Amino acid sequence: MADTIKLNELKPGDLILYEADYSDFISSAIAMLTHSTVTHTALSYNNPAYIVEEGNKFAAKNTIDPPGSRVMHIRRLKDTPDTSKVVDIAMKYVDAKLPYPDANLVLLGIYIIIGDFIPDTISGDIIKNILKIITYELIKFCNKIKAPDSDVPPMVCSEFATFCYDEAAMTYGPEYKIHYNEKVNTISALIKRIIDQLISNPDKTFKSHHLLFGAAPEVDAAEDSSEELKMYCEQLMDHMAEHRLESTPTVGAAKEISDDVIMAIFNFVKWFLKAFDKDAAEDKAVESDAIITADEVRTLLEEFLRYQEAFVTPEDIYSNSTNLEDLGVLTYTQEDIDALVNAE
Numbered sequence: 145m146a147d148t149i150k151l152n153e154l155k156p157g158d159l160i161l162y163e164a165d166y167s168d169f170i171s172s173a174i175a176m177l178t179h180s181t182v183t184h185t186a187l188s189y190n191n192p193a194y195i196v197e198e199g200n201k202f203a204a205k206n207t208i209d210p211p212g213s214r215v216m217h218i219r220r221l222k223d224t225p226d227t228s229k230v231v232d233i234a235m236k237y238v239d240a241k242l243p244y245p246d247a248n249l250v251l252l253g254i255y256i257i258i259g260d261f262i263p264d265t266i267s268g269d270i271i272k273n274i275l276k277i278i279t280y281e282l283i284k285f286c287n288k289i290k291a292p293d294s295d296v297p298p299m300v301c302s303e304f305a306t307f308c309y310d311e312a313a314m315t316y317g318p319e320y321k322i323h324y325n326e327k328v329n330t331i332s333a334l335i336k337r338i339i340d341q342l343i344s345n346p347d348k349t350f351k352s353h354h355l356l357f358g359a360a361p362e363v364d365a366a367e368d369s370s371e372e373l374k375m376y377c378e379q380l381m382d383h384m385a386e387h388r389l390e391s392t393p394t395v396g397a398a399k400e401i402s403d404d405v406i407m408a409i410f411n412f413v414k415w416f417l418k419a420f421d422k423d424a425a426e427d428k429a430v431e432s433d434a435i436i437t438a439d440e441v442r443t444l445l446e447e448f449l450r451y452q453e454a455f456v457t458p459e460d461i462y463s464n465s466t467n468l469e470d471l472g473v474l475t476y477t478q479e480d481i482d483a484l485v486n487a488e
Contacts, residue, residue, distance in 0.1 A: 149218050151208070151476035152484065154192035157227030159305060160474070161185055161462045163215040170248040173377040176384055177255035180459035182217065183248075185302040187234055193484035196234040198304045203242040205235065207485075211477050219461060219468040221309070224319055233308045233315075242299070250300055250419075251457075252377075253278040253412055257334045258455055266383040268401070272408040274376045279408075282415035299420070302458045323466045328456070335445050338406055348438040350407055410441050413448040420451065 162184035164175035174183045186197035189205060196205050209216075221227060253275055299307055312320035342348060461468065 147472045148475045149471045149473070151192050151474065151480045153471075154188040154218065154474070155220065155227060156188060156190045157221070157230035157309075158188040158471070159185060159219040159461055159468065160188060160195060161217040161219065161458055163217070165214060168248075169374045169377050170252055173381060174248065174251055174255060176381050177252070178457050178459045180457070180462065181215075182458040182462045183251075185305045185458045185461055187231060187305055187308065188218075190228060190231055191484055191488060193481045196231060196238060198242075198299060198301045201243065203234070203237045203240075203299075203304060205238050208476075208481060211481075216474040217462060218471040218474055219465070220471055221320065221322065222467050222469050227312075227320075229316055230308050230312045230320065233311050234304075237304070237308075242304075249278045249281045249373075250416070253282075253416070254454060255457070256380075257409055257412075266380060268405045270376055270380050270383065272404050274373065274380065275408040275412045277373045277376070279412045279415050282412070282419055286415060286418050300454070302456050302461060303454055306456050306461070322461070322468065324456075324460055324464050325466050327464045328460045334401075334409070335449055338401055338409065339442050339445055341401060342438040342442045346438050350403055350410075350436040350438075350441065406441065407436075410436075410444060413444055416454075417444070417447060417451070420454065 161182040163181045164183045165171040166175075171183050175181060184197075186195040189196050193208055194205055195208050196203070198204075199206065256271060256274060306322055309320055309322050
């Protein structure tokens, strides 16, 4: 393994894993939630002075970050003839301005409810309130989807990178497929626990007032929710530091998950599927006194579990793949960037 790789040694389609920006509270929370130092993924472009990534609003081709801004680890698919084909696929979505919700917020919501984050490890109130704020953002995004006729749903950063490789594998051959080891957590421990809890109590019902459906005034009020979200993230990280458990909870030790937490997760999943699944069912009006059945909750959560790509994290690409080569940390200067840009 090389300790470092130079900018001009990058190949098109190389995977760039960015270490967390610890000055940003969401990036810090994602790093802690995934037990990883990396929180963002991009692809190297044909000219290595540029990257292709899911940006703040759309898939985009951007100039690589200035030297020293963030540590970048490089992974390359082994024995692949021409990964520029992966870049061609990515650029197709750049040209189409493939949109996505605020990636950090959506990822944060996903990471809260996968892996070892269950109500035994952190406060149910923290889960509920973080998911509530994030769901506001998903609702706002769903209200202004920019590509309703696209065959491809919006994606977040690591999902976008792996999706481009998956499409290359389907188009050009299986050698483009990224493979992962058994440590990749594509099944949500918490979601499975909720489903098991519902199966054991099939007559369980939930009051619709727990939901956020159609809550337009509340959505508007969430425009300035960043400080509230920051507070809950900080509480979450404090709990994690104090009560870190093994990835697999001890059988028999699990407590029953509260209705409020179940409904917060159910609501997040509903809007996640609405944003990311173009075939998701249309919303139905929910009366203020409506009853949600255990079967309705279970069906939606099972659909969420089938959305496997969303659970691939930057950490999975960084540490849990079996056919990606570790090329080390990227090193370059501003002069290196300028030379490559001027050479075009």
